[in-house]
Amino acid sequence: MDQFTLNLLFVGASFALYIGxxxxxxxxxxxxxxxxxxxxxxxxxxxxxAADWMSAASxxxxxxxxxxxxxxxxxxxxxWTGGYVLxxxxxxxxxxxxxxxxxxxxxxxxxxxxxxxxxxxxxLLVASITYVIGQMQGVxxxxxxxxxIDAFWGLLLGSCVVxxxxxFGGMKGVTYTQVAQYCVLIMAYTIPxxxxxxxxxxxxxxxxxxxxxxxxxxxxxxxxYLLTKLDQIVTDLGFASYTEAHKDNLNMVLFxxxxxxxxxxxxxxxxxxxxxxxxxxxxxxxxxxLVFIALLYLTAPAVGAMARLNITDLMWPNGTNGEAVxxxxxxxxxxxxxxxTWQKTGLLDWEDKxxxxxxxxxxxxxxxxxxRAAANGWEGNELTKFNRDILVLANPExxxxxxxxxxxxAAGGLAAALSTAAGLLLAISSAISHDLLKxxxxxxxxxxxxxxxxxxxxxxxxxxxxxLGLNPPGFAAQTVALAFGLAAASIxxxxxxxxxxxRVNNVGAVSGMLAGLIFTLVYIFLHKGWFFIPxxxxxxxxxxxxxxxIQSTAIGAVGAAINFAVxxxxxxxxxxxxxDIQDLxxxxxxxxxxxxxxxx
Amino acid sequence: xxxxxxxxxxxxxxxxxWSANIRLIVIxxxxxxxxxxxxxxxxxxxxxxxxxGGTDLGFWFAQQGSIIxxxxxxxxxxxxxxxxxxxxxxxx
Numbered sequence: 001m002d003q004f005t006l007n008l009l010f011v012g013a014s015f016a017l018y019i020g021x022x023x024x025x026x027x028x029x030x031x032x033x034x035x036x037x038x039x040x041x042x043x044x045x046x047x048x049x050a051a052d053w054m055s056a057a058s059x060x061x062x063x064x065x066x067x068x069x070x071x072x073x074x075x076x077x078x079x080w081t082g083g084y085v086l087x088x089x090x091x092x093x094x095x096x097x098x099x100x101x102x103x104x105x106x107x108x109x110x111x112x113x114x115x116x117x118x119x120x121x122x123x124l125l126v127a128s129i130t131y132v133i134g135q136m137q138g139v140x141x142x143x144x145x146x147x148x149i150d151a152f153w154g155l156l157l158g159s160c161v162v163x164x165x166x167x168f169g170g171m172k173g174v175t176y177t178q179v180a181q182y183c184v185l186i187m188a189y190t191i192p193x194x195x196x197x198x199x200x201x202x203x204x205x206x207x208x209x210x211x212x213x214x215x216x217x218x219x220x221x222x223x224x225y226l227l228t229k230l231d232q233i234v235t236d237l238g239f240a241s242y243t244e245a246h247k248d249n250l251n252m253v254l255f256x257x258x259x260x261x262x263x264x265x266x267x268x269x270x271x272x273x274x275x276x277x278x279x280x281x282x283x284x285x286x287x288x289x290l291v292f293i294a295l296l297y298l299t300a301p302a303v304g305a306m307a308r309l310n311i312t313d314l315m316w317p318n319g320t321n322g323e324a325v326x327x328x329x330x331x332x333x334x335x336x337x338x339x340x341t342w343q344k345t346g347l348l349d350w351e352d353k354x355x356x357x358x359x360x361x362x363x364x365x366x367x368x369x370x371x372r373a374a375a376n377g378w379e380g381n382e383l384t385k386f387n388r389d390i391l392v393l394a395n396p397e398x399x400x401x402x403x404x405x406x407x408x409x410a411a412g413g414l415a416a417a418l419s420t421a422a423g424l425l426l427a428i429s430s431a432i433s434h435d436l437l438k439x440x441x442x443x444x445x446x447x448x449x450x451x452x453x454x455x456x457x458x459x460x461x462x463x464x465x466x467x468l469g470l471n472p473p474g475f476a477a478q479t480v481a482l483a484f485g486l487a488a489a490s491i492x493x494x495x496x497x498x499x500x501x502x503r504v505n506n507v508g509a510v511s512g513m514l515a516g517l518i519f520t521l522v523y524i525f526l527h528k529g530w531f532f533i534p535x536x537x538x539x540x541x542x543x544x545x546x547x548x549x550i551q552s553t554a555i556g557a558v559g560a561a562i563n564f565a566v567x568x569x570x571x572x573x574x575x576x577x578x579x580d581i582q583d584l585x586x587x588x589x590x591x592x593x594x595x596x597x598x599x600x
Numbered sequence: 601x602x603x604x605x606x607x608x609x610x611x612x613x614x615x616x617x618w619s620a621n622i623r624l625i626v627i628x629x630x631x632x633x634x635x636x637x638x639x640x641x642x643x644x645x646x647x648x649x650x651x652x653g654g655t656d657l658g659f660w661f662a663q664q665g666s667i668i669x670x671x672x673x674x675x676x677x678x679x680x681x682x683x684x685x686x687x688x689x690x691x692x
Contacts, residue, residue, distance in 0.1 A: 071659055077662070078666050081670050084674060089629065089674075210653070225655075226654060227654035257637075280692065294667050301663040591685055
């Protein structure tokens, strides 16, 4: 059976499973549509939240970013897991006690203001839609690569599948579908990593393999640690060392903090904690979610480091001081087949610039390499293009693993992108139908027409995401950074102050959210271009060129600080919160008396 | 952001429960920041002497250690809070 058929088989079988579950668990009432009737066990909920959370960015993109930068991109690992500590300690149990369906309902009630609720809805919509665009891009690339079709058709096919189970299943369908998706994606991520870790270090657990000695083909220990070897070969080729820090502390700290706060402020993750039966379960649920996320996140740095080692070995089969791989070998040797396959996507390319029949892969911007290049007649790096996002998908091929592993990774990558897209669409549809229509515009709406509105807005959101996904406002990572920055700067501070301070009032919360949101948006636009239109930026997006010396990806943390400061200052100079709101805060703080969710 | 509203007995009980919670949160967040921003980034040069599998302890904290500590923290908090809930009689 050829690879194409295998991929099709794995992707097809996993889809049949998800759709089957969605149909089996079709939602009936609005309560079930949003929150699965609150009958979801913490472990199940944790698994589903993990699938919801781990998107194309975590599965497809993150290990590649770490592989080519090393230590500096540890921010992704700490940021996207550390946010769960904030969520578990500062938000989840109290929001569950509050017992409403959506995040903006809490903000509207706690700050006794329709304006506050509206501002929250706007923040949620902007953050969720920008995030879902990134997922749709991931869906398109993954479908395109593995089904060997154009990315455009991949995107359309993917959006139909997301639509089918998100619209017809609601949260309950999504919850159980996402449990299945978690299982598929975690297997797809860890199985190839285990194989590769065994090959390179003889250790079956990749997380341990990363810090182990390398072994030769017979499994004899070489006495050299994997990371030492990696540092050696990358610096031999003029690249920055893998384990050392090259980024300034300020940007690294703020970037990590932005990702953490953003994690705790993203509506589709917070919504998950409304679906557990009790307040204590909300606390446990955050822990279980992180257990399931950590399985991937502890493996990811190993995947990155090992892939970097494998790629360098393939390009320099005789060692970094020997002869580079020849063009003939790349074209004829089966171990290099993946290069030709990925070349077709335009994401990988090479060119024999000096015509010596070999492909020299090195850092041609390094001064130290200039001498060696001149001595050997090299005319620049000849592995001209290696898109970081292909690394995880190409990894099993690079390591020469069996065909079924490649098919499994295809299914896993799609599971990651699709599950997050579905969760985000649910957050979007509930924001529109529940908060905007029922809460503001047409309060007398029947349950049936609310459900219909939720489904229509979900469909509309998919259409918007597909259109923007066809012509994305930049790379997926930039789009995702905007979503995180916005969530961090707007939603999280409002939620936290709503619980931890009785003094912050309606005016304070609204001014805080607006200040945080606008500051972050404008700062990002100043560095990435207005509405991401190229060349409309005023500053270069690097630590040296940026307005405040802070990169736009790290600015969300500053936006959050501004939100806190403004909200507090404004509240102190305006009227105190009414007694019934102080009582509400008091009741949210204690678990006793938490019932089922109540609707308006 | 401390709030005082000591009027009735239930309020005082509530305040005791809440300050116990806040104390636990503060301790947990200090550990949270120490392992990630501290050991993983800012204090990494201080830990450079401790070798871990081909690199130093700071690298380990940045790529694995902090995640493991985060996990332990959340479960520790959930366990402690459920106990505090019972001590103050405010459990569900």
